[in-house]
Amino acid sequence: MxxxxxxxxxxxxxxxxxxxxxxxxxxxxxxxxxxxxxxxxxxxxxxxxxxxxxxxxxxxxxxxxxxxxxxxxxxxxxxxxxxxxxxxxxxxxxxxxxxxxxxxxxxxxxxxxxxxxxxxxxxxxxxxxxxxxxxxxxxxxxxxxxxxxxxxxxxxxxxxxxxxxxxxxxxxxxxxxxxxxxFPEPGELEVIDRAAPTVGPAEYKPYDATKGQVPPLAAFGSGYKFHVTGLNKAADGFPTTKAEYVDAEERRQINKVKDNADDIVKFEEYLTEDAEVVIWAYGSTARSARYAVNELRKEGVKVGLFRPLTIWPFPEKRTFELAKQCKAIVVAEMNLGQMVLEVERVAKGNCVVVHEGRVDGEPINPGQIAAKVKEVL
Amino acid sequence: MSQRYEIRFSGAGGQGLITAGIILAEAASIIEGKSAVQSQSYGPEARGGASKSEVIISDGPIDYPKATIVDACLAMTQEAANKYATGIKDGGLLLLDDDFVKDTPTGNFKVYRLPIMRMAKEDVGREIVANVVALGAVVGMTGVVSREAAEEAVLRKVPEAFKDLNKKAFNLGFEKGKGLAN
Incomplete structure (x- = not known):
């Protein structure tokens, strides 16, 4: 059908x-x-x-x-x-x-x-x-x-x-x-539901790190009773200032993303294989960039596009590899310099990193990006 | 690379030109299976002042979603003509409402005139369908989508009770538009 x-x-x-x-x-x-x-x-x-x-x-x-x-x-x-x-x-x-x-x-x-x-x-x-x-x-x-x-x-x-x-x-x-x-059919895209508790209400602790980096979350109204707070807390959810609990919880919450970056980071590349200049762009600006890549390729310019779908956690690994491979990265975004700071950090001086921004309410057009690419060639 | 075709509808806010753009995009993308992107001017200027709706149609993927060089432009009012009859390509088409646009924009494009509002009011019977007359004229003039696809897209969009009215409006516009370009 x-x-x-x-x-x-x-x-x-x-x-x-x-x-x-x-x-x-x-x-x-x-x-x-x-x-x-x-x-x-x-x-x-x-x-x-x-x-x-x-x-x-x-x-x-x-x-x-x-x-x-x-x-x-x-x-x-x-x-x-x-x-x-x-x-x-x-x-x-x-x-x-x-x-x-x-x-x-x-x-x-x-x-x-x-x-x-x-x-x-x-x-x-x-x-x-x-x-x-x-x-x-x-x-x-x-x-x-x-x-x-x-x-x-x-x-x-x-x-x-x-x-x-x-x-x-x-x-x-x-x-x-x-x-x-x-529209994808039901079942065509993966749909994930949160993990259910593996223990009964009496033993349940909402922040029990022994249950994994992401402890199961019980639903209120399902018989599980637990404490929720914005304070640093121990495994049972109640506030604590004990150094070892606070430190372990803080680190677990950061590491659950850091350790799983490969699962979360997603990006797409277009003609980056032989690219001397890589345009790094996202959202609608990436569409302008792709248009610019096609136009520039017609003129023989070796240019490609890196398009992140995940910006946090930052796509560090691939951005670093591209920085080692190319002469310059052009970061195009509708601001006066935000993601470019991360690209610079990750490039570690391996290539030139320049910014093409715009904040007048108009989209960054392909010509604007193409001109910047030619400037750094 | 695949061929882009860019159409801009412009007029006064409330004339239904955004709807005309949506219908054209549906005809191209849903009925004919091409790629289409529709966008519009948005904000205070869209209410009462000059408003525009742009449609880009292509056989392949559409990257940049805004107009680069316009193939065909419609202007229903003088203000819209002054503001939006720009960036039209050499040999492109500009269709003006004959009664409302007195000063003709100049450029290397072909200018055609039709009394669109008057046709809607006098020949179809309702001023409110001027956008559908205009859509018919643009489709007739450009051939960017088939007559059948555009008519089907119009009819999908309107309630049962207004189907005949809109069909009449579309076909009148189409015939006049086709006559202009040939």
């Missing part, structure tokens, strides 16, 4: 992906350019027995998402940069309390309210360092409507598997443009 297809906005595909992944709860506060995600889920969640709630603000919405997830419901919120700023305290809470959830950030410019209707890619560092304290982060950056669907599913999978918040960031261009999408 032919697959179901539709012409959808990126934001609508995000909502469809959430439903496919088994989302049962959305709490949010509408904000341009992400509102269609909420709009669509307000229609679709009730049809699958889920709930949608519009909260009084972004902070309360994030708190509701954490609460929803603790009952066992796969939970999601969608917002834009200003909303993500407000949610930071609770994102940190979800990190330390290890609560799976998905946060969609349809990026506009900034800081503050910035330009609500223009695209931006200036929240990519915030996705890692927005909340205070040492913590791990996972952030995904799709660049097509189809990919927004699949990466939203993957975000839920990673959140459930690693028991932590996962952010999906895409810019207004991909969020609002319409493209053809093929």
């Amino acid at each position: 032919a697959k179901k297809v539709a012409l959808l906005q990126g934001n609508q595909a995000c909502a469809a992906g959430a439903i496919y992944a088994g989302a049962k709860f959305f709490a949010g506060y509408p904000i341009t350019p992400s509102t269609e995600v909420a709009e669509e889920l307000s229609n679709e969640l009730p049809k699958v027995g889920g709930s949608f709630i519009q909260m009084e603000d972004e902070i309360a919405a994030m708190a509701a998402v954490i609460g929803g997830s603790l009952t066992g419901a796969k939970s999601i919120t969608a917002t834009s940069g200003p909303g993500v700023s407000l949610k930071q305290e609770l994102i940190g809470y979800a990190c330390i309390a290890e609560v799976p959830c998905v946060i969609i950030n349809v990026m506009r410019g900034g800081p503050s309210t910035g330009m609500p209707t223009g695209p931006g890619q200036s929240d990519v560092m915030q996705a890692m360092w927005g909340t205070h304290g040492d913590h791990a982060a996972i952030a995904l950056v799709p660049s097509t409507v189809q990919e927004i669907f699949t990466e939203t599913v993957r975000a839920f999978n990673l959140a459930e598997k690693y028991r932590m918040p996962v952010q999906v960031l895409f810019d207004e261009i991909v969020g609002h443009m319409r493209e053809r999408i093929e």
Whole structure:
């Protein structure tokens, strides 16, 4: 049977992906350019027995998402940069309390309210360092409507598997443009549910590291009773200041991502094999970059594209290899220099690293990228 | 590399030109199985002022989702013509609403005129279908998708009670558009 297809906005595909992944709860506060995600889920969640709630603000919405997830419901919120700023305290809470959830950030410019209707890619560092304290982060950056669907599913999978918040960031261009999408059949994409406790309620400890790097999370309402806090805690979930507990917990929470980077990091390459210059770009900018690669190849320029789908954890290994292979990396992004800092760090001086940015609300066009490539050749 | 074809619909916010763009993209991508990307101007300027919707159609994957060099452009108002009848390729097509665009943009492209709003009001009977008349004219003029695919995409989009009205609007636009280009 032919697959179901539709012409959808990126934001609508995000909502469809959430439903496919088994989302049962959305709490949010509408904000341009992400509102269609909420709009669509307000229609679709009730049809699958889920709930949608519009909260009084972004902070309360994030708190509701954490609460929803603790009952066992796969939970999601969608917002834009200003909303993500407000949610930071609770994102940190979800990190330390290890609560799976998905946060969609349809990026506009900034800081503050910035330009609500223009695209931006200036929240990519915030996705890692927005909340205070040492913590791990996972952030995904799709660049097509189809990919927004699949990466939203993957975000839920990673959140459930690693028991932590996962952010999906895409810019207004991909969020609002319409493209053809093929809906995967049920079972075609992997859907991961969080691990269930292996012991009964009496013995259950929510942060028991002897049960693995990611201890199983019980659902409230299923007979398991446990304590959840933003304080450093021992295996039973109650606050502690004992040095050995605090240190071990902090390290476990960072290492569960670090040790599994190969499972989480995803990227795509285009004509990088013989490339003298590699364009490093993500989201809608990667689409401009691919166009630029095709144009430059016609002129005989040996140029390729590295396109991360995961930016946190940072795709260090492959970026380092490419830095050793090529003369220069051009990092193109709609900000004034964010991911380029990581690329520079990882390249370790093995090649020239330059930045091509734009923050006027217009997309980075292929000509702009091509000109930069020629400059460094 | 595969051939891109870029179409821009522009006019006043509320004239339904974004819908026209969506219908064209559906005709190309869902019905004809090509690649298509539709995007639109977004924000305060889209309400009341000049608004635009762009559709890129290709046999292969579409990388850059915005217009690079426009093959065919429609402008329904003078403001839209001034703002958006730009970046049209040499030998490209520009279709203007004859009653509302008095100053003709200049360039190395072919300019055609049709009284689109008037056709919708007087010949079809409802001004509200001007966007579908315009879509028909653009499809007739460019041949970028088949007549059948575009008509089917229009009919999929409208409620049962308005199917005949929209069919009439589309076909009137198509015939006039086809007549212009030949």
